[in-house]
Structure formats: C-alpha cells, structure tokens
Amino acid sequence: MRSLISQRPLMAALSGLSRVCISRPAPIGAQLANSLVQGQRYASVKSQGAYKKKSKRGIPKKLGAKRTGDQYVIPGNIIYKQRGTLWWPGENCIMGRDFTIHAMATGYVKYYRDPARHPDRKYIGVTFEKDDVLPYPAHAERKRKLGRTAHQIRPEAPKPETSPSGIPFQVTRVEKGEPDRLLRLRKDYSYREDNWRIGRLVETTGLKIKRFRTRKQYFRHRRWRREREIEGQRKAAKRREELGDDAVKVVKQLSKKALKKAKKAGRK
C-alpha cells in the first residue's frame, strides 16, 4: 500500500494522460482501482456492504469460571475452563490436559496469588474450611484429609476341597524322572496344566536357550568375533600377496540351489 501511495503522483499523471487520449468515461473497474489507489472507499462500494459484514457466529467455547470464590466443590468438579494458563492449579487442585482446573478435594474454592511460589501467577485452590485463607503460612504443617472409612476385613470364603460334582479341583501328576505337574480342573471337566506352569517347565530341562547370559556378554563376543575376522582377512590378504596373482585359485561361492543345477547339467 505504501508503495502505491508513494507512486500516487505518477499514477495520477498516467490517468490524466489516458483521459486526454480517450475521451470515454472510465469503466467502474477503473474507478474502483482509482479509489483504491487514492485510499478511500466511496459510498457506492460501502453500500454493497460485503466487506463490512461481520463473520458468522462460531461455536461458543464456554470458557471461564464455573465456580466462584468460596463456592463448595467436590473432587472432579470443574472450577475454571481456559485456553492456556490464565490460572494455575493451587492447593488441592489439578490442571487437565486442556488447562481446565479441577478440584481434588471437597471444600471451598479460593482464587489467590502466592508470591513465594511464583511472582506473577494466579492460583485457584480449594480449602477444607470456608474461613481459611490461601496461601497457607510457609512453614505450617500441610492440612490433609484421610478421606477413608474403616471397615472390617471380610474373611475369604473357604474354598471347598472338591467341586460340586465331587471330583477334586486339582490333581498332581507324578511321573518318574520328571517334575511333578499340577493339573487343574477346567470348565469342560478336563484336567490341564496352567499355561504359565507349562512355560516354567523349560527351566527344569536344563537347556541353554540363550547363548549369552547378558547383553554385555553378547556384544563383547561380537566385538571379539569381528576382530578375529578382520585379523583373518588381513592375514589372508597378506598370504595372497606373497603367493602372487597366479597362485590364487578363485573359488566362486555357489548357493546350494546353483550347485544342484550345475550337477544336473553335468549329468546330462
């Protein structure tokens, strides 16, 4: 825009020239351009009204305070909805992932500042007593509520030895030279070992599943192996050099499949 304004005398001179040459009245488009160049909108344009219209109303986000100061809240109540942290969670409050402040205790909402914690932040807290003032004194004991009730521990109902049909819930299979297996009664009245027990059987075989006990051992082994390989290659290269080119008999590595094929071809 600024460049247009700065060029304004030049543009005016140009338009004057055009008027001299062509005695026709300029079209509306040109008029519009002129007015734009001049930086004003005439009533004819304004009366069209399109650019002055406000955007249509969006979906309201319903942000702001949902509970006022000293209002009673229970855990989980929303106290404040916001975009970003206009307010921070203080005593007995937490902030959700969309910055909503929730109460974490039953009590009374307090809006306050705590310069000892942060010089600029505004906090929302919940106190157990209506008369309490936040922030609490710095070295005072925290006020906490247990929020639990006492109940007698119910003794576990003793499980019957046998199932209603009169057969035991579990039997032990004893096989000579094998570990004892515990077989349990299933819903279909079959006896089967627990899957996790079957998994544990591997330990009793004494098989070595992993070659290396630890990751560190494996990497050390790999390192040494690679060193050996490199050393071997170096030696082979040296030997080859000593023997010269003609002494080296190149044996092309063939896959099993290719070998078979070659054999077949040879037979024919």
Added chain:
Amino acid sequence: MSRCQSVARPLARQLQQRSMQQCLAIRSFNTTSSQQNAAASAAPAAEVTPLDLDPNTVLPEFEDALIKAGKMPVGSRRRRVALRSNPNSLPFEQLPYQAFQEARKILAADREQKIAKIKKEVEKIARLEAVEESQFRGGPKMKATKLASLRKYVEELKIKADVNDPIVKKRFEDGLGDMNKPIYRYYAEKKWRSYDQRLITQRISQFHIVPDIVPKLVPTADVQLYFRKMKVPPGEIVDSIVSENPPRLRVQLFNPGERLVTVVVVDPDVPDVENDTFFKRCHYIAANIPLSPTDTSLPLSKIKGEDQLALPWLPAFAQKGSPYHRMAIFLLEQLPGERVDVAKVKELYASRDKFSLKSFQSKFRVRPFGFNMFRSVWDENTAAVMARHDLPGADIELRTARVHSLKGPVKLRGWEAKRQGPKYRQLWKYTKRIRGLSNARGWTKRK
C-alpha cells in the same frame, strides 16, 4: 560362602587331591593331561594363603571371614588381585618417572609453603588471644570475630596443604582415611555433597518432611540406613517383616569432636478415622548417644542403656487401605555438655500417638542435623507383624469414602426402565436389564 559350604570345603578338597594323586599314579606316562594340570593348579587357589589374611590382597571369597575378624578389605577387588600378582612392586611415591617425581617436588614445596603459613597464623592467634579484651581495638566482639575468622583460615590452609597429595586421596578412597584429620573429613563431605546430600534434600522436599514434621531441616551429616545388612535407599518401601527389627544407621559426621545425639523415628501418616485426618506416631526415641566422626556405626538395636533408650523400636506398619506411611528417622544434636532427661521423655511420650517433633525439639533443646527415611505399606506380612507385637487394627480395612454428587438423583432412562410398573406386568420378563442397576444375571448395583 554359606556355612555348610565352608564346613565341607576342606573335606571336599582332600578327596579331590587324593583322587588326583591316584590318577597321576595310575596314568603317570600320560602326556595329554593338560586338563588335569589345570584342575590341579585351580585347587590350591581355594586354600587360605597368608595373602588371603591380608586386607590388602584378600580375594572375594575370603572377604567375609576377614570382615568377621574385624578387618575391612582395602580398596577394590581388582586392585587387590593386581597386588597379589605383583607383591614386590614399587610403592606409588617411588615410581621412576621423571615428570612424576618433578611434580611431586613441586607439590611438596607447595605444602611446605602452606605449613609455614599455618605456623604464622597460629602464632598470630596466640598473640591476639594474649591481648586483653578491653585493650583490643573494637572491644571483645571484634576480638571474637577476628579470632574466629583466623581460625577458619587456618582450617582452610590445613585442607589446602594436603588436598593435592595423591597418597592422601588414595588413602581416602581405600577407606583408610583418619576422620580425625580435616583433610579426610573434607573429602568425605565432598563425596557426600556430590550425590547423597542432594538425594536426601530431594526426599525431604518431595515427601513434604519439612512442613509436615519439622519447620526447617538442613542435613549436615551423612546418615545411611541398613536393614538386615542391606542398605536401603532413602524413601524406599520396605517390607514390614524386614522393618520389624530396628535398623542400623551409618552416620558420618563432618565436623570434629564428640557430641551427644538423640535419635527419633516418627510416622506422620497414622490414619485418624474419627477426625478424618492423620496424626503422628513416635516409633523410637533414644538419647545421649555419643557420636564422633570416627565411629560411624549406630545400630538402634544395640542401644539399651537406661539413660539412653526412651522408647523401644515399634515396627513400622500400615493398615490395609491406608496411604503409604513415611517413616522419618531424625538425628538431633544435643547442646554441648547437656544430657536429655530420658526418664522425662519416657513419662511424656509413654503413649506414642499424637507426637510432635517440634515440641520435642523445644522441650529438650535439640536440633535436627541428620535425616533418612523409608516407607511402609500394607503387605502380606503386616498382619503377622501386628499380631506378634499386639498392635490392634489388623482386621480393619480403610476404604475410600464415597463423595456423592452435588446433583440430585437422575430418573432412570431407557425402554426397560420405563416399563417397570404394574401396567407392564406382561413385559416384566423382558425388562430385567436396566443400565447401571442390573444385567441378565441379576441385580448388580451395590447396596
């Protein structure tokens, strides 16, 4: 090594040797007995040699015996093995490297300089002390300040004189440092501040020890916690059967001199169901325990003196459903030359409940300087521990109190709920599943 192993070892070895001799006797012409030779060379290694009785060269398998005899193994195992293989090596300070010896000379010269300075300062202190307070410019207050600052400077010089000595550093790292000397205390404190001190301060703030139990706490001594010979990191949850017996503390002080300390163990998380809060319970109090930088072990079970043990150890326990209990162990310093009246402590805190460390501090003029903690929760052993010590409450479970909604009850909705009345009697066999109340198997809502 377990006891039975250690008993069986000589017998087994004898048998092994005999069989070996037999083998050799029978097949003496065998040239390919490399395996047997290897076994023969491995067998004497298990025998106790004089080197295994020396803490400088003891092998890992003989460490326990040595520790039992009261000698701690020196340095790392790796170093000990190295020393074994080369027993007649040159001492560190005589290594024949020219640059090394030149550097040692420079360090020695620096040390001489520092010692000369210390002598000068000590003389100055003596001169100042001789001057009468009234004659002193600035009065007695000025004299005291000046003396204090001079003494501080001397202490600084003492550390600076030795701080570059590699032998001193090595001796500290081998655990041979004499904690009566300022340089070793300096190293110990530096080591503590590099990690353990930071850890303990973090625990103090993250477990809210500071506003909950004491208003202020700056630890100045290293306190480590051991249960059943195992070190417990601060704040760890300890099984109730492990914490049934009192722990052992390892206390390293960093300032010189012997002093009397009080040990207090507090549990600030005892549930108080009637008042819907928590209160503090005192699990242990012992006072007038002498402590100095050189003696570090403080087993709470060994403190039994009439004028020391006020409240014996009460096992840590947490009722079922209660949040974790913080068991805070405080070491409090008594005023120099003052003893705590243990009879009075016994009388005041016979009932362990509703204990306040703050009031204890002001009553007996003690100041906390060391701290450690562990946590306790309900586990499978807690009920047995509580039964063994006649502690009530093992049959009670704490359940989260229900907080009812502020909104009124909502009328039940849905096709079934609408057709519950007698008007729809013919539909009752189809209207049994009401959301939130029941399902096909029957009534689900807890009454």
